[in-house]
Amino acid sequence: MIGIALGAVQLLPMAELGGLSSRHGGLSWEFATHWRYWPPNLLALAVPYPFGDVSDGTYRGRDIFWESHGYLGLCTVPFALVALWSDRRRAVWVLGALALLGLLFALGPATPVYRVAFAVLPGIKSFRIPQRFLFVACGALAALAGLGLTRAERWWSARASAGTSRITALHLAAAVVALTALDLGLTQPRQNPLSDAGAWLAPPAALRSLASEPVGRLYSMESSAVHQRAFRLAHGWSDLAPYRVARELIQPNANLFWSLPSPDGYAGLITREMEITWGAMSPTHDGIARGNYRAERDQLVPQGGFVRFLAMNHVTHVLAPSPVQSQRLEPMPSGSWARLYRVRDPLPLAYFVGRAVAAPTDRAAAEWIFSEAFSPRREVLLHAAPSASLPPAPEPGGPTLVEARVARPSNSEFIATIDAPSAGWLVLAESWYPGWTATVDGREASIVRANINQKAVAIPAGTHRVAFVFRPRSLARGAMVSGLALACLVASAAFAWRRRSLSDRA
Known part of the structure; x- marks a missing residue:
């Protein structure tokens, strides 16, 4: 405790x-077990790479190698069995039960055990990829192997001749430990390849073009497909050259090396709103951004309001592996194979609009955002906002977008100064999260979720200072x-x- x-x-x-997140209330059985353990891989606990190695492209298994790889060394499993066979202490049986339970859970739908646990045990439905329970089995087997080796050393000492018996037994035990360390040292480092730091951290060519540009956010299109292509060309990761070439696309998370903002990222747990807009590590949900352009053989074709959606999320530049057919994207020199575009008329990070439209559901909001009727320069979509808090809608031809002046003293604070021509809404194109608080001219104000995954605060006409601060109660x-x-x-x-x-x- x-x-x-x-x-x-x-x-x-x-x-x-x-x-x-979307895991609140539990995942579906199909989603939770989409990536499942291949039962023959149980052999890989004791034998190195019996079905090939993903690092050199020879793996022949039917699952994700790095989720199922649990090799413990040639000696570990045999000595774990020695402990289970010869040691009757409670600790041994507890470790044995943990190892068995971990393996049964890791097997997922291959046995009824995980199905029962999924239906009965609280919290299990929040997890995916059941083979990650291998960490329980591997930890228990390693502990059992230590007990088994100790048991074997004592057995040998009791039966060997006096004088040299203890030294011989200790030498044998040390040899087993050294052999296991050598075994793992020779077979496992290849799973974590190393690259020259200077070459890997060198700025991509596109950054030179962006150096003279005001950059809001950079969106990388088809980054997952480019990574998969590099994986195939590199035969796993035995050759890192294809990955260095792929870096020119500045894929999600790689942008952090150069402090370059991006609207999305690669993360295991995100809010439902983030998943709806930018997608997640999911076999079923690409997000509305990825779902509104299609990849053809030699080009990318945006659909509906795709570029407008990027613009309203303060995306000023786009990188793509092939030409993008859109009049709202202006080609720029990238200095590499990647295609670089400037977004025409991107919306600022914070801005005023005079009209608010209530969004009954996220699905309805997504449909409205990508419809021709939606004008982000005049209106904002609000979620779960009391109707009494909505300022009166302006007449047609009324006030349009007014950019706010934004200061950012820290990663957890935004200060916007706005000259509002009428009562309306200050929209901040940052991800919505309940830990944020807001004040208008020093007075506490309510933050409303806007445009699916943004923030908005009601403001009266005039000049105002609006401060957003992240102070989560949790x-x-x-x-x-x-x-x-x-x-x-x-x-x-x-x-x-x-x-x-x-x-x-x-």
């Missing part, structure tokens, strides 16, 4: 994020619990030390 309390500063914010509560747990731990240690000192003096 103390350990859980100490981790509350991380666990409570994580629980909050989980409740805001973090504050978690820090309080962790602080109390740490204080209790320190107090307990001090009390024990004091008591022991008094006992020694007596």
Whole structure:
């Protein structure tokens, strides 16, 4: 319990994020087990690469190699079996049960065990890729192997001749440990290839073109397809050259190397709103951005309001692996094979609009955003906003977008100054999240989720200072619990030390 309390500063914010993700309420059985363990891979726990190695492109298995790879060394499983066979202590049986349960869970739909657990155990429906339970099995087997080796060493010592028996037994045990370390050292490092840091961190050519441009956000199209192509050309990752070539597309997350903002990213747990807009690591949901352009043989063809959607998310530039057919994208020199485009008339990071439209559902909002009737320079879509809080809609031809002046003192704070021609809404093209608070001229204001995954605050006519600050209650509560747990731990240690000192003096 103390350990859980100490981790509350991380666990409570994580629980909050989980409740805001598509995993809240549980995943479907089909989605949770879409990536499943290939049962023959059980052999790979004790034999290195029996079905080939993904790092050199020879893997022949029917699952994702890096999710199912659990090689423990040639000696580990045999000595784990020695412990189970010869040691009757409770700890051994507990470890054996954990190993068996971890393997049965990892097998997923291959046995009825995981199906029952999925239906009965609280929280299981929030997880996908059941073979990740291999970490339980592998940890238990490694601990059992240590106990088995100790048991074997004692058995050998008891039966060998006096004098040299203990030294011989210890030497044999040390040899097994050294052999296992050598085994793992020779077979596993290839799964984590290393590249020259200078070459890998060198700025892509497109950054030179962007150096003289005001850059809001950069969107990388077809980054997943380009990565998969590099994987095929590299035969896994035995040759890193294709990956260095692919870096010119500045795929999601790689942009962080050069502090270049991007609207999306590669993450395991995101909010439902982020998943709806930009997609997720999902076999079923690409997000409305990816779902509104199609890849043809030699070009990318945007559909509907795709580029307008990028523009309203403060995307100013686009990188693509092939030509993009859109009059709203202006070609730029990229200095590499990647195609670089400037988005015409992108919306600013923060801006005023006079009209608000209530969005009954996210699906309805997505349809409206990509319809020709939607004008992000005149209106904003609001979710779950009380109708009484909506300023009156202006007459046709009324005020349009007014850009706000934005300062960003830190990653958790935005300050926008706006000259509003009428009552309306300040829209901030940043991801919505409940931990944000807002003030208008120092007075607390309500933040409304807008345009599916943005923020909006109602403001009256005139000049105003609007401050957005990220202060999640979950973090504050978690820090309080962790602080109390740490204080209790320190107090307990001090009390024990004091008591022991008094006992020694007596």
